[in-house]
Amino acid sequence: MSILAKFSQLQHTYDALSAVKPNPFAVTFDEIISSTEGVIDGRQTILLGTNNYLGLTMDPECIEQSVQALRQQGTGTTGSRVANGSYASHRALEQDLANFFGREHCMVFSTGYQANLGMLSTLVGRGDHLILDADSHASIYDGARLGHAEVIRFRHSDPEDLYKRLRRLKDVPGSKMIVVEGIYSMLGDLAPLREIAAVKREMGAYLMVDEAHSMGVLGERGRGLAEAAGVEADVDFIVGTFSKSLGSVGGFCVADIEGFDILRVACRPYMFTASLPPSIIASTRQALRRLESDKPLRQRLSSNAERLYQGLRQLGLNVGPHASPIVSVALEDQELAVRFWNALLQSGLYLNLALPPATPSNRPLLRASVSAAHSRRQIDRAVELFGEVAVALGVLPATTGSPVAMVA
Numbered sequence: 001m002s003i004l005a006k007f008s009q010l011q012h013t014y015d016a017l018s019a020v021k022p023n024p025f026a027v028t029f030d031e032i033i034s035s036t037e038g039v040i041d042g043r044q045t046i047l048l049g050t051n052n053y054l055g056l057t058m059d060p061e062c063i064e065q066s067v068q069a070l071r072q073q074g075t076g077t078t079g080s081r082v083a084n085g086s087y088a089s090h091r092a093l094e095q096d097l098a099n100f101f102g103r104e105h106c107m108v109f110s111t112g113y114q115a116n117l118g119m120l121s122t123l124v125g126r127g128d129h130l131i132l133d134a135d136s137h138a139s140i141y142d143g144a145r146l147g148h149a150e151v152i153r154f155r156h157s158d159p160e161d162l163y164k165r166l167r168r169l170k171d172v173p174g175s176k177m178i179v180v181e182g183i184y185s186m187l188g189d190l191a192p193l194r195e196i197a198a199v200k201r202e203m204g205a206y207l208m209v210d211e212a213h214s215m216g217v218l219g220e221r222g223r224g225l226a227e228a229a230g231v232e233a234d235v236d237f238i239v240g241t242f243s244k245s246l247g248s249v250g251g252f253c254v255a256d257i258e259g260f261d262i263l264r265v266a267c268r269p270y271m272f273t274a275s276l277p278p279s280i281i282a283s284t285r286q287a288l289r290r291l292e293s294d295k296p297l298r299q300r301l302s303s304n305a306e307r308l309y310q311g312l313r314q315l316g317l318n319v320g321p322h323a324s325p326i327v328s329v330a331l332e333d334q335e336l337a338v339r340f341w342n343a344l345l346q347s348g349l350y351l352n353l354a355l356p357p358a359t360p361s362n363r364p365l366l367r368a369s370v371s372a373a374h375s376r377r378q379i380d381r382a383v384e385l386f387g388e389v390a391v392a393l394g395v396l397p398a399t400t401g402s403p404v405a406m407v408a
């Protein structure tokens with residue numbers, strides 16, 4: 001029997017999806033025209049599935065800084081910071097992030113996935129307790145698996161369930177760490193962070209917030225949900241990524257805890273992998289400067305998100321609980337979701353197809369992520385295409401009116 005036999009069920013599902021042309025899991029961008037437009041299969045396409053929330057991947061100054069660093073310092077560091085040394089720019093980026101979040105300490109990782117893997121497997125260990133929101137991102141679950149703490153899940157965004165579970169641990173020794181996300185990546189819903197922070201205070205736990213999708217999106221200064229909810233003082237650890245609003249790749253954790261730097265020689269996903277290349281550091285630093293100084297960029301993102309959300313909602317599609325830069329439409333079954341996604345792509349609109357078990361409530365989703373760089377015309381066109389395809393597939397009645405007129 002082949003070593004791959006254990007994947008036969010997955011292979012079966014994948015084959016069924018691959019029969020659709022184009023295969024939703026093998027989309028290739030032949031050309032990137034801008035941060036909101038590309039060419040897929042020879043067709044000019046609106047990109048509405050990128051997580052490029054501030055549109056900074058194509059920002060001329062970010063590119064310029066990156067190119068200069070590439071010329072001056074080369075293509076890569078070829079090693080880990082612990083074994084092979086840090087570049088001054090790694091430290092400078094850590095200082096920039098610490099300043100941005102108003103924290104003492106920062107550690108930069110090579111991806112956001114590794115930041116979660118590293119922090120969760122290191123901060124808590126044998127005899128400790130990790131209390132995770134049930135809808136946590138895979139990197140949070142994988143971090144929990146890599147470490148040795150007991151893992152407990154509480155119902156998604158349910159502070160009462162969290163409270164109950166922590167109460168059971170009240171007299172059990174060991175550190176307790178609650179982990180939640182700012183904006184959840186599938187439906188775009190926000191954690192009830194004020195209530196969660198109150199539980200944390202009462203029960204004497206630590207609190208970590210993954211602001212991957214909320215940094216640069218929420219809060220007066222763009223620091224994320226903890227800032228927007230006014231509970232930064234209750235959040236012990238913030239993790240995040242450079243691969244969304246900052247438009248590059250990498251991850252980080254900031255904190256105020258004394259002795260933080262010992263993690264640099266205890267955290268395996270930090271120690272045993274190559275550090276970020278200087279060109280990435282340079283564009284990330286520039287993107288952070290832009291995020292800090294350009295508040296209208298965030299306001300544009302928010303108004304684009306509201307426009308898409310209201311447009312789809314008024315069409316009668318099943319969108320999430322509130323507007324956020326992630327706008328997802330839930331559909332009844334997988335086959336319909338694949339056909340819907342495909343028809344949108346054929347019409348020149350790219351977004352993400354999210355299928356169970358990666359989705360909440362095991363429902364297939366068409367997941368859009370909005371950018372500050374989208375024009376109103378692109379958003380309106382996206383709503384229009386959703387409406388047309390929904391009617392063609394019988395998801396909405398043929399009498400559905402012009403959504404653009406409704407949101408104009």
Ligand code: PMP
Nearest residue numbers: 111112113137185212241243250
């Ligand atoms: N946390 C969350 C909530 C995410 O959605 C993601 C990526 N989608 C990550 C962490 C990992 O980030 P990265 O892409 O930098 O590995």
